[in-house]
Amino acid sequence: MRDGLAIDKWMLVAVVCLLALGMTMVLSTSYLYSQERYGDGTYFFRKQLLAMGAGTLALIACSMVPSAFYRRFAYPLLVVTFIVLVLVLVPGIGVSRGGARR
Numbered sequence: 001m002r003d004g005l006a007i008d009k010w011m012l013v014a015v016v017c018l019l020a021l022g023m024t025m026v027l028s029t030s031y032l033y034s035q036e037r038y039g040d041g042t043y044f045f046r047k048q049l050l051a052m053g054a055g056t057l058a059l060i061a062c063s064m065v066p067s068a069f070y071r072r073f074a075y076p077l078l079v080v081t082f083i084v085l086v087l088v089l090v091p092g093i094g095v096s097r098g099g100a101r102r
Helices: 009-038 043-063 067-089
Strands: none
Touching: 009 043
16 A cells, blocks of 8 residues: 555546636636625635635545544534434524524
């Protein structure tokens, strides 16, 4: 076994292609709006680029954690997720906007 991280090249290519397509869509759909609203046509593009960089750093950090660590917390996190999903349905806790409760 090699030292370091094993990278699935096809998965990496697919993710990079989807990121590039998403960045292109953000720039093409928000350019005029951000130009009128903020005076900078690339405002949302730069925000998305910053978020993509933060996500990439988080991906690298999480890939260095051993999988046994994730397995240990899988069921407790699943229970917490279900509890939070049910709490949204409790009146007074969830916020209703546009016909959806959040």
